[in-house]
Amino acid sequence: xxxxxxxxxxxxxxxxxxxxxxxxxxxxxxxxxxxxxxxxxxxxxxxxxxxxxxxxxxxxxxxxxxxxxxxxxxxxxxxxxxxxxxxxxxxxxxxxxxxxxxxxxxxxxxxxxxxxxxxxxxxxxxxxxxxxxxxxxxxxxxxxxxxxxxxxxxxxxxxxxxxxxxxxxxxxxxxxxxxxxxxxxxxxxxxxxxxxxxxxxxxxxxxxxxxxxxxxxxxxxxxxxxxxxxxxxxxxxxxxxxxxxxxxxxxxxxxxxxxxxxxxxxxxxxxxxxxxxxxxxxxxxxxxxxxxxxxxxxxxxxxxxxxxxxxxxxxxxxxxxxxxxxxxxxxxxxxxxxxxxxxxxxxxxxxxxxxxxxxxxxxxxxxxxxxxxxxxxxxxxxxxxxxxxxxxxxxxxxxxxxxxxxxxxxxxxxxxxxxxxxxxxxxxxxxxxxxxxxxxxxxxxxxxxxxxxxxxxxxxxxxxxxxxxxxxxxxxxxxxxxxxxxxxxxxxxxxxxxxxxxxxxxxxxxxxxxxx
Numbered sequence: 001x002x003x004x005x006x007x008x009x010x011x012x013x014x015x016x017x018x019x020x021x022x023x024x025x026x027x028x029x030x031x032x033x034x035x036x037x038x039x040x041x042x043x044x045x046x047x048x049x050x051x052x053x054x055x056x057x058x059x060x061x062x063x064x065x066x067x068x069x070x071x072x073x074x075x076x077x078x079x080x081x082x083x084x085x086x087x088x089x090x091x092x093x094x095x096x097x098x099x100x101x102x103x104x105x106x107x108x109x110x111x112x113x114x115x116x117x118x119x120x121x122x123x124x125x126x127x128x129x130x131x132x133x134x135x136x137x138x139x140x141x142x143x144x145x146x147x148x149x150x151x152x153x154x155x156x157x158x159x160x161x162x163x164x165x166x167x168x169x170x171x172x173x174x175x176x177x178x179x180x181x182x183x184x185x186x187x188x189x190x191x192x193x194x195x196x197x198x199x200x201x202x203x204x205x206x207x208x209x210x211x212x213x214x215x216x217x218x219x220x221x222x223x224x225x226x227x228x229x230x231x232x233x234x235x236x237x238x239x240x241x242x243x244x245x246x247x248x249x250x251x252x253x254x255x256x257x258x259x260x261x262x263x264x265x266x267x268x269x270x271x272x273x274x275x276x277x278x279x280x281x282x283x284x285x286x287x288x289x290x291x292x293x294x295x296x297x298x299x300x301x302x303x304x305x306x307x308x309x310x311x312x313x314x315x316x317x318x319x320x321x322x323x324x325x326x327x328x329x330x331x332x333x334x335x336x337x338x339x340x341x342x343x344x345x346x347x348x349x350x351x352x353x354x355x356x357x358x359x360x361x362x363x364x365x366x367x368x369x370x371x372x373x374x375x376x377x378x379x380x381x382x383x384x385x386x387x388x389x390x391x392x393x394x395x396x397x398x399x400x401x402x403x404x405x406x407x408x409x410x411x412x413x414x415x416x417x418x419x420x421x422x423x424x425x426x427x428x429x430x431x432x433x434x435x436x437x438x439x440x441x442x443x444x445x446x447x448x449x450x451x452x453x454x455x456x457x458x459x460x461x462x463x464x465x466x467x468x469x470x471x472x473x474x475x476x477x478x479x480x481x482x483x484x485x486x487x488x489x490x491x492x493x494x495x496x497x498x499x500x501x502x503x504x505x506x507x508x509x510x511x512x513x514x515x516x
Contacts, residue, residue: 001043002046002069002070002071003038003046003072003139004045004046004048004063004064004067004069004073005031005034005045005073005075006047006050006060006073006074007048007049007052008051008076008077008083008086009050009051009054009055009056009060009085009086010051010077011085023077023106024107025249026202026250027075027107028190028197029184029199029249030105031047031075032047032184032186032190033132033181033184034073034105034131034132034135035185036182036185037133037181037182038139040182041136043139043143045185046063046067048060048064049189052189052190052192052193053189057089060089061089061092064093064097065097068097069097069099070099070100070142071101071102071103071139072099072101072102072103073102073103073104073105073127073131073135074102074103074123075105076104076106076109077107077108079108083119087122090102090120091122093122094122101124101138102124103124103125103127103135104123104126105127105135107212107216107389108408109128110128110129110216110389111212111215111216111387111389111408112388112408113126113128113157115408116159117159121159123159125159126157128155128156128157129155129174129218130216131155132175132181133172133173133175134153134154134156137153137154137155137173138153138156150169151170154171154172155170155171155172156169157169174203174217174218174221176221178201178202178221178222178223178227179223179224183234184199186235191239195245195246196243196247197246198231198232198246198247199249200228200248200253200267201220201221201222201250201252201255202220203217203218203219203220203221204251205219205220205252205256206252206283206320207321208308208318208319208320209317209390209391209392209395210318210346210384210387210390210392211251212389212390213252215390216389220252220256225267225270228267228270229270229271233274244277246276246277246278246279247278247279247280247302248280251281252283252286253280253286254283254286261286261290264291264294265294267295267298268291268294268295268297271298271299272294272298272299274299275299276298276299277299278298278301279301279303280303280304281303282303282304282306283305284306284322284326284327284329284330285326287305287334289333292334292339296337296338300337302339302342304341304342305327305330305331305334305344306343307327307330307343307345308320308344308346309345309349309356310362311360312324314349314352314360317351319391328363331369345364345369345379346382346383346384347360347379347381347426348414348419348423349383349384350384350392350412350413352414352415352419353419354419354470357419357470358474361466361470364379364380370459372459373456373458373459377433377434377462380426380430380466381423381426381430383423383427386409387408393410396410417478418473418478421478421479421480421481421484422466422469422473422479422484424481424488425465425487425488425491426466426469428492429488429495430462432491432495433458433495436495437499454499458498461491461494461498465487465491469487
């Protein structure tokens with residue numbers, strides 16, 4: 001069987017450039033994991049990196065025509081709206097190349113699978129949750145000539161006449177022993193990335209209201225340290241360019257309790273023998289002195305930690321199962337070992353009060369988390385994203401759905417209009433900055449001389465904008481839509497003043513020299 005897996009082209013949206021929650025970073029290895037298992041099954045597999053390789057849909061059509069696949073799997077990510085370009089492409093390919101089955105997989109189709117037949121009528125079925133075992137069963141069934149119906153294969157939600165209009169399907173199978181899975185196939189495009197992504201565990205033991213990780217993959221499961229290090233050794237041995245930089249895309253690196261800490265210590269002891277650098281993502285309650293000390297000694301250089309709020313009441317509403325005190329202690333532990341944390345933070349949640357915002361702001365200030373411009377702009381604007389598959393989406397889905405943009409994500413509405421006004425203002429200002437700095441911060445262009453001083457000025461401006469606007473609201477003043485729009489325009493003009501045309505000129509010049 002010939003199977004083609006598509007990482008589809010994705011349009012850049014400046015107003016959404018800092019929203020990473022729609023698909024966790026771990027999803028970047030989904031196609032590679034599927035491909036590796038299908039190759040082990042004896043199938044011929046090709047991954048088309050439409051996004052990383054900058055391919056057009058016409059380019060991809062040529063690849064599909066040349067390969068003539070029996071099955072096409074489309075990994076659907078970042079669907080903030082109806083992706084008509086992808087839908088049209090799949091329809092044209094189905095008509096011209098006649099694949100026996102087109103499957104969709106990933107976070108978006110898993111939780112919006114009832115809407116997929118409407119938006120993507122050429123899709124024959126959706127692979128729900130972790131897709132490897134379902135894809136393996138699907139390929140076996142098609143290669144044997146079976147006519148597939150709904151509830152034939154665990155984890156497959158059929159579309160069309162044989163589909164499940166009532167939403168019924170067999171529960172997906174998940175790999176319990178991750179060591180039994182082959183290492184993911186990495187394309188040449190992935191090998192050109194500055195870091196090699198690793199997936200050392202799956203699932204999560206948390207149940208945060210804003211997150212759909214536990215719904216997608218179920219309980220936390222970790223690979224053995226020996227299995228992880230074996231993959232690292234293979235990557236170092238096989239890469240044409242000798243690499244020492246890795247990033248664990250696990251949403252929850254440690255895993256629960258004492259067992260999770262012991263596993264991290266064992267992994268640190270093995271990785272410490274290999275002179276590598278790596279990053280991880282973790283919950284604050286898993287940041288412990290002993291394991292962080294060992295991991296830092298083994299090459300840990302960066303960490304994303306989910307603080308989320310500076311107020312215990314907010315953390316309880318989010319279902320974090322952590323406290324402000326634990327968050328502050330985690331920051332101290334990391335800094336003692338020379339690691340400045342990258343933080344996840346939700347400044348604006350649907351139930352936020354002005355007092356919550358003030359507590360968040362004071363938390364960030366006293367923990368010195370408003371001193372780096374990219375971090376400052378992120379934490380002072382970030383609002384809770386409501387995605388299907390989360391408790392927060394379900395809680396906000398009742399009654400009138402004002403402003404729903406598409407089936408996967410709903411617009412966040414705030415119980416206090418004043419909170420909504422400030423959220424709008426800060427998001428407008430931050431998105432303008434992110435778009436302005438995209439070339440430099442993405443590493444595609446070099447920053448001009450004196451950039452650090454400019455960053456300090458803009459950082460102070462952002463902090464002052466938030467603090468002064470919050471003070472006005474807490475004094476009883478209402479911004480309202482018109483005033484918030486006016487302040488947002490003023491903020492954009494100030495950013496333009498601090499980042500003059502020279503920045504844009506360098507960006508355009510570098511683009512002209514072939515930088516992407």
